[in-house]
Structures are given as C-alpha cells and as structure tokens.
Amino acid sequence: MISEKYPSKLLEEAVDAISSLPGVGKRSALRLALHLLKQPQENVHHFTSAINRLRDDVIYCSDCMMISDSPRCPICSDRTRDRRTICVVASVRDVMSIENTGQYHGLYHVLGGIISPIAGVGPSDLTIGRLVERVKSLSEEGGAQVEVIMALSGDVEGETTAFYIYRQISGFGVKVSSLARGLGFGDDLEYADELTLGRSIVNRQIFKP
C-alpha cells in the first residue's frame, strides 16, 4: 500500500492532479507520474500543451454543438448530407460512434449530457433550447418532412430526456423516431436479458431474407 507519504511535494501534487482523472487511482497516478518523469522534457511539454490547447482552443459547431476546429463542423458543412434529419445524441463520443457505422447521412445535435436530477443536470444545462429552435426553423422552411432521431440511452434518464424533447417539438409537425432496440447481431437468446428479448419480440420486424 502506498500511503500519503511522498518523497517530494512536486511528485505529490502531480499524483494528486493525475488521480483526479476518472478511473485513475493514486497507485496508477504514481506510476504515470514516474513514467512522465523519465521522459525527455520536450515530450512532457508536448503532452501537457496538447491538453491545454484542446481545452483552450476547442470550438463547438454553432449548429450541432459538436466539437470542431471551425465555427461550423465538417458534417454540418457537408452539402451532400440530409439536412432535414437530425440525430439527437448525448455526447461527442456518440457522434463518433454513429459516424463510424457509415450508416447515417443526416445531421446531429449534441445535447452535452442527459437530464439527470440525481447528477443535478436539468434541461437548461443541455442544448435543448437550441435544438428546439433549430427544429422549429427547419420545419418553417418548408420542404420534405423533418425527422428527429432520438439516439439516447435506453435507461430512465435517456427516456426522460427523449420525452422532454418530444413534448417541445411535437407541435412542429416533425417526425420523431428513436433507435431500434432489440437483440444485438450475434447475440445468443439464452443470454439476452428479459427486457431486451421481450421488446425484440413485441417490436419484431418483417423477415427480409
């Protein structure tokens, strides 16, 4: 057991800083601090300045609130994408995951979290207001029907957030959909949880051989 006794104040402060990261304990933090100490000074400066630059200079797309290097992200700037479909996600990582599937060609809206009374996150902490504005002006533009896809987690908080948004945009005559839920490809019936298996029977799809 490594106790609170460090041979150097500088080491202790670095360990404290590193162990403030989620999922990093004091022991791992000490290992990482001693690793950094052995690296050439310029490598360590490169490491810390990459983090500082991310935090200081990052821009969020003014349309979809995605992390970007320009005021409008490459997805929102891409004229080949379907501008009348908006996929609502909680975080930047979700956009990356969906983009990696290569199956989606519309736009996104990053909420920046999910409504969670326990974590103290209310609707005003998220970008829901902007989303409502965006959907409203899209629907007023005319043209093909606007679709909003709720790509949020399937737990109570995700459902609450989706329902909250639904109530705000349902007056605009837009189509609201949500991600299909069911067994994963390759999942074994035997090991599927009851809720998922039950829903995938109720929401069964036409067999397409």
Add this chain to the structure above:
Amino acid sequence: MISEKYPSKLLEEAVDAISSLPGVGKRSALRLALHLLKQPQENVHHFTSAINRLRDDVIYCSDCMMISDSPRCPICSDRTRDRRTICVVASVRDVMSIENTGQYHGLYHVLGGIISPIAGVGPSDLTIGRLVERVKSLSEEGGAQVEVIMALSGDVEGETTAFYIYRQISGFGVKVSSLARGLGFGDDLEYADELTLGRSIVNRQIFKP
C-alpha cells in the same frame, strides 16, 4: 470501435498524447480527453502545470538519487538513520514501498532501473558508478561494517544487476545481503509456485514463537 477519425485535430492530438502513457489505450484516452474538456479551464491548467512542474523542477538527492525537493533528501539528511546501511533499489517507488513498512532505518540508493540487455539498459545507464564510489568512501571512513542490501527483483535481470554490483563492491570489505525470499505472510502452500516454496524450505528460519 472508435476508428482514427476524430471530429477535431485538437482532440486527436490530445488523444494521441494521452494514449502515449503506458497502459492507456485510444479509447480510454478519448474518454479522459472529453472529461478534461468538460472541466473548468483553470482545473485543466492546474493539472498540466502540476505535471510540467514535476518534470521541470524535480531534484534528485545528490547522495541516494531519490526524488527530492532539496539537493539532499529528507532520508539522507536524517541524522537518526543508520548511515552505514545502504539499501539498493531499482526505483523511487521501491523506496516508497520500503519506507511504508516502517521497518527500515538505513539509507537508500536508487539505481534508476535495472540492467536489461533486451531493453537496452546497461550498467552505465544506471547510478551504479555513484553507488560504488559511495560504498568505497563509506568503507574507507572506518567505523562499523558497512552493509549493502540488494532489494532488487528476483528475476534474471534483478539477479544480474545484483551480481554486477556485488563484483564491484566485494573488494571493500562490506557485508552484502539481499531481501529474504519465501512464502508471503498469509500465503497458502497449495497455491505457492514451486520455486518460491522450494527456496523457502532451503532457506528455512529458526522458529520463533
């Protein structure tokens, strides 16, 4: 799977930097980068400056090569410690571990690694030269016999390093010892590896009830 496609160059550079740490993959690095992005700017600056300060301002004790805030570490400066016993360890962490036992009252010598031809670490990359000088001048001082404790790992590299040091200091009339090896307290015979169990029979100790 998160592929190589990042929505922002700044994010990508931060993820690359963080995933250069040992044991941190691209996925964890992305999670940590997005976590840092959500923190107040001053917290992130505090985090990076703690790391920079560690790397830039750290001092090594001129006697034992331990990390320190002063040119001579608190252990070497402590007049109550036995100055004629030197415990040779590979790293700073080993000093912390032994100090935490509260069972050792001598001084240390931090080698800064272990002789490893595979990793390209030779004797000249370590502080062995300084150790030999130190032991030599201690033994020439006169007084109680000097003891050098080899507190190195029990693998081939640790044994090689210990043997290399032994050959260099054996001419000075010092006592050379090494850590006791055997079953750990609370270890079950059934699950002990054969080498450890075998050695702990050969090196059995007088029963002290």
